[in-house]
Amino acid sequence: KQEVTQIPAALSVPEGENLVLNCSFTDSAIYNLQWFRQDPGKGLTSLLLIQSSQREQTSGRLNASLDKSSGRSTLYIAASQPGDSATYLCAVKSSGTYKYIFGTGTRLKVLA
Amino acid sequence: NAGVTQTPKFRILKIGQSMTLQCTQDMNHNYMYWYRQDPGMGLKLIYYSVGAGITDKGEVPNGYNVSRSTTEDFPLRLELAAPSQTSVYFCASSQTSGSPRNEQFFGPGTRLTVL
Numbered sequence: 001k002q003e004v005t006q007i008p009a010a011l012s013v014p015e016g017e018n019l020v021l022n023c024s025f026t027d028s029a030i031y032n033l034q035w036f037r038q039d040p041g042k043g044l045t046s047l048l049l050i051q052s053s054q055r056e057q058t059s060g061r062l063n064a065s066l067d068k069s070s071g072r073s074t075l076y077i078a079a080s081q082p083g084d085s086a087t088y089l090c091a092v093k094s095s096g097t098y099k100y101i102f103g104t105g106t107r108l109k110v111l112a
Numbered sequence: 113n114a115g116v117t118q119t120p121k122f123r124i125l126k127i128g129q130s131m132t133l134q135c136t137q138d139m140n141h142n143y144m145y146w147y148r149q150d151p152g153m154g155l156k157l158i159y160y161s162v163g164a165g166i167t168d169k170g171e172v173p174n175g176y177n178v179s180r181s182t183t184e185d186f187p188l189r190l191e192l193a194a195p196s197q198t199s200v201y202f203c204a205s206s207q208t209s210g211s212p213r214n215e216q217f218f219g220p221g222t223r224l225t226v227l
Protein backbone atom coordinates (compact mmCIF):
# COMPACT_ATOMS: atom_id res chain seq x y z
CA LYS A 1 0.00 0.00 0.00
CA GLN A 2 1.41 3.35 -1.04
CA GLU A 3 2.14 5.81 1.76
CA VAL A 4 3.29 9.38 1.24
CA THR A 5 5.11 11.42 3.87
CA GLN A 6 6.11 15.07 3.93
CA ILE A 7 8.64 16.32 6.44
CA PRO A 8 8.82 18.86 7.98
CA ALA A 9 5.17 19.65 8.71
CA ALA A 10 6.00 23.35 9.00
CA LEU A 11 8.89 25.57 7.96
CA SER A 12 9.72 29.26 8.43
CA VAL A 13 12.45 30.94 6.40
CA PRO A 14 13.57 34.54 5.81
CA GLU A 15 12.77 36.13 2.48
CA GLY A 16 15.31 35.43 -0.25
CA GLU A 17 16.39 32.04 1.03
CA ASN A 18 16.48 29.01 -1.26
CA LEU A 19 14.61 26.07 0.24
CA VAL A 20 13.78 22.43 -0.32
CA LEU A 21 10.56 20.63 0.53
CA ASN A 22 10.59 16.84 0.78
CA CYS A 23 8.13 14.15 -0.25
CA SER A 24 8.76 10.44 0.42
CA PHE A 25 6.78 7.47 -0.87
CA THR A 26 6.98 3.79 0.01
CA ASP A 27 6.22 2.09 -3.34
CA SER A 28 8.56 3.02 -6.18
CA ALA A 29 6.16 1.74 -8.87
CA ILE A 30 4.66 5.13 -9.54
CA TYR A 31 3.06 6.58 -12.66
CA ASN A 32 3.60 10.22 -11.76
CA LEU A 33 3.97 12.64 -8.87
CA GLN A 34 2.29 16.04 -8.61
CA TRP A 35 3.13 19.03 -6.40
CA PHE A 36 0.37 21.41 -5.31
CA ARG A 37 0.08 24.68 -3.47
CA GLN A 38 -2.83 25.37 -1.13
CA ASP A 39 -3.55 28.81 0.31
CA PRO A 40 -5.63 29.01 3.53
CA GLY A 41 -9.30 28.33 2.88
CA LYS A 42 -8.67 27.70 -0.82
CA GLY A 43 -8.45 24.82 -3.23
CA LEU A 44 -5.30 23.19 -4.58
CA THR A 45 -3.29 24.74 -7.40
CA SER A 46 -1.13 22.44 -9.49
CA LEU A 47 2.54 23.49 -9.55
CA LEU A 48 4.44 20.71 -11.26
CA LEU A 49 3.83 17.15 -12.43
CA ILE A 50 6.67 14.68 -12.99
CA GLN A 51 6.06 11.54 -15.02
CA SER A 52 7.80 8.38 -13.83
CA SER A 53 10.22 8.53 -16.78
CA GLN A 54 11.37 12.06 -15.88
CA ARG A 55 13.99 13.17 -13.36
CA GLU A 56 12.86 16.76 -12.92
CA GLN A 57 10.50 19.52 -13.99
CA THR A 58 10.96 23.28 -13.77
CA SER A 59 8.57 26.20 -13.71
CA GLY A 60 9.96 29.65 -12.97
CA ARG A 61 11.56 29.60 -9.51
CA LEU A 62 10.30 26.08 -8.84
CA ASN A 63 12.15 22.85 -9.60
CA ALA A 64 10.83 19.42 -8.71
CA SER A 65 13.00 16.32 -8.84
CA LEU A 66 12.10 12.64 -8.68
CA ASP A 67 14.22 9.69 -7.53
CA LYS A 68 12.05 6.59 -7.75
CA SER A 69 14.70 4.20 -6.49
CA SER A 70 14.96 6.05 -3.18
CA GLY A 71 11.25 6.91 -3.03
CA ARG A 72 11.82 10.64 -2.88
CA SER A 73 10.81 13.86 -4.57
CA THR A 74 11.97 17.34 -3.68
CA LEU A 75 10.50 20.74 -4.50
CA TYR A 76 13.15 23.43 -4.69
CA ILE A 77 12.03 27.04 -4.36
CA ALA A 78 14.60 29.64 -5.32
CA ALA A 79 14.77 33.13 -3.82
CA SER A 80 11.69 32.66 -1.66
CA GLN A 81 9.18 35.49 -1.31
CA PRO A 82 6.43 36.22 1.26
CA GLY A 83 3.92 35.38 -1.48
CA ASP A 84 5.25 31.81 -1.48
CA SER A 85 3.75 31.31 2.00
CA ALA A 86 1.25 28.45 1.69
CA THR A 87 0.90 24.72 2.30
CA TYR A 88 2.65 22.53 -0.26
CA LEU A 89 1.28 19.05 -0.91
CA CYS A 90 2.61 16.21 -2.99
CA ALA A 91 0.46 13.45 -4.46
CA VAL A 92 1.60 10.14 -5.94
CA LYS A 93 -0.23 8.09 -8.58
CA SER A 94 0.91 4.49 -8.52
CA SER A 95 1.19 2.39 -11.64
CA GLY A 96 -1.94 0.39 -12.47
CA THR A 97 -4.28 2.57 -10.41
CA TYR A 98 -6.44 5.61 -11.02
CA LYS A 99 -5.92 6.93 -7.49
CA TYR A 100 -3.67 9.59 -6.07
CA ILE A 101 -2.29 9.30 -2.52
CA PHE A 102 -1.57 12.64 -0.83
CA GLY A 103 0.97 13.60 1.78
CA THR A 104 -0.14 15.75 4.71
CA GLY A 105 1.73 18.78 3.41
CA THR A 106 4.41 21.23 4.53
CA ARG A 107 3.18 24.60 5.77
CA LEU A 108 5.68 27.21 4.57
CA LYS A 109 6.00 30.72 5.95
CA VAL A 110 8.39 33.17 4.28
CA LEU A 111 9.19 36.08 6.55
CA ALA A 112 9.63 39.57 5.08
CA ASN B 113 -12.90 27.74 -19.29
CA ALA B 114 -14.33 27.84 -15.77
CA GLY B 115 -12.36 24.70 -14.88
CA VAL B 116 -13.83 22.75 -11.96
CA THR B 117 -16.73 24.40 -10.14
CA GLN B 118 -18.32 23.28 -6.88
CA THR B 119 -21.51 24.33 -5.13
CA PRO B 120 -22.30 25.23 -2.45
CA LYS B 121 -19.22 26.90 -0.92
CA PHE B 122 -20.46 26.47 2.64
CA ARG B 123 -23.18 24.40 4.27
CA ILE B 124 -24.32 23.55 7.78
CA LEU B 125 -26.32 20.35 8.21
CA LYS B 126 -28.08 18.83 11.15
CA ILE B 127 -27.34 15.24 12.10
CA GLY B 128 -29.41 12.89 9.94
CA GLN B 129 -30.03 15.35 7.11
CA SER B 130 -29.00 14.62 3.54
CA MET B 131 -27.49 16.78 0.83
CA THR B 132 -25.79 16.69 -2.55
CA LEU B 133 -22.52 18.43 -3.29
CA GLN B 134 -22.33 19.49 -6.92
CA CYS B 135 -19.23 19.32 -9.11
CA THR B 136 -18.94 20.30 -12.77
CA GLN B 137 -15.95 20.50 -15.08
CA ASP B 138 -15.82 22.00 -18.56
CA MET B 139 -12.48 20.57 -19.69
CA ASN B 140 -13.90 17.31 -21.11
CA HIS B 141 -11.86 15.30 -18.62
CA ASN B 142 -12.69 11.62 -18.24
CA TYR B 143 -11.44 11.20 -14.71
CA MET B 144 -13.15 12.87 -11.77
CA TYR B 145 -12.51 12.56 -8.03
CA TRP B 146 -14.01 13.48 -4.68
CA TYR B 147 -11.71 14.08 -1.72
CA ARG B 148 -12.20 15.20 1.83
CA GLN B 149 -9.64 17.19 3.80
CA ASP B 150 -9.70 17.26 7.57
CA PRO B 151 -7.70 19.90 9.53
CA GLY B 152 -3.96 19.26 9.41
CA MET B 153 -4.42 16.22 7.21
CA GLY B 154 -3.83 15.41 3.59
CA LEU B 155 -6.63 14.61 1.20
CA LYS B 156 -8.47 11.30 1.41
CA LEU B 157 -10.15 9.89 -1.69
CA ILE B 158 -13.87 9.21 -1.26
CA TYR B 159 -14.97 8.11 -4.76
CA TYR B 160 -13.66 8.44 -8.26
CA SER B 161 -14.93 7.97 -11.80
CA VAL B 162 -13.08 7.10 -15.00
CA GLY B 163 -15.95 8.05 -17.29
CA ALA B 164 -19.70 8.52 -17.55
CA GLY B 165 -21.49 5.60 -15.93
CA ILE B 166 -18.35 4.26 -14.19
CA THR B 167 -17.60 4.93 -10.52
CA ASP B 168 -15.55 3.22 -7.84
CA LYS B 169 -14.78 3.54 -4.15
CA GLY B 170 -11.73 5.31 -2.76
CA GLU B 171 -10.24 5.10 0.74
CA VAL B 172 -13.19 6.51 2.75
CA PRO B 173 -16.49 5.82 0.89
CA ASN B 174 -18.75 4.99 3.84
CA GLY B 175 -21.67 7.40 4.21
CA TYR B 176 -21.37 8.73 0.65
CA ASN B 177 -22.72 7.92 -2.79
CA VAL B 178 -21.90 9.20 -6.26
CA SER B 179 -23.23 9.05 -9.78
CA ARG B 180 -21.76 10.04 -13.14
CA SER B 181 -24.43 10.36 -15.80
CA THR B 182 -22.48 12.87 -17.91
CA THR B 183 -18.81 13.64 -18.54
CA GLU B 184 -19.21 17.08 -16.97
CA ASP B 185 -21.00 16.33 -13.68
CA PHE B 186 -20.00 14.24 -10.67
CA PRO B 187 -22.31 14.89 -7.69
CA LEU B 188 -21.54 13.55 -4.21
CA ARG B 189 -24.49 12.52 -2.05
CA LEU B 190 -24.37 12.47 1.76
CA GLU B 191 -27.09 10.37 3.35
CA LEU B 192 -27.83 10.65 7.09
CA ALA B 193 -25.14 13.22 7.84
CA ALA B 194 -22.94 12.59 10.89
CA PRO B 195 -20.51 14.91 12.77
CA SER B 196 -17.63 12.77 11.43
CA GLN B 197 -18.47 14.09 7.97
CA THR B 198 -17.59 17.64 8.97
CA SER B 199 -14.79 18.45 6.54
CA VAL B 200 -13.81 20.35 3.43
CA TYR B 201 -14.74 18.50 0.25
CA PHE B 202 -12.80 18.91 -2.97
CA CYS B 203 -13.70 17.75 -6.43
CA ALA B 204 -10.97 17.25 -9.02
CA SER B 205 -10.66 16.15 -12.63
CA SER B 206 -7.84 15.00 -14.85
CA GLN B 207 -7.15 14.25 -18.50
CA THR B 208 -6.12 10.89 -19.92
CA SER B 209 -4.28 12.18 -22.98
CA GLY B 210 -2.12 15.12 -23.96
CA SER B 211 0.60 16.59 -21.81
CA PRO B 212 0.96 16.35 -18.92
CA ARG B 213 -1.28 13.31 -18.64
CA ASN B 214 -3.30 12.86 -15.47
CA GLU B 215 -2.56 16.33 -14.10
CA GLN B 216 -5.30 16.96 -11.56
CA PHE B 217 -7.28 20.23 -11.47
CA PHE B 218 -9.20 21.08 -8.32
CA GLY B 219 -12.35 22.98 -7.52
CA PRO B 220 -12.48 25.60 -4.73
CA GLY B 221 -14.03 23.23 -2.19
CA THR B 222 -17.20 22.96 -0.11
CA ARG B 223 -16.87 23.52 3.64
CA LEU B 224 -19.43 21.30 5.39
CA THR B 225 -20.29 21.36 9.08
CA VAL B 226 -22.59 18.76 10.64
CA LEU B 227 -24.05 19.71 14.02
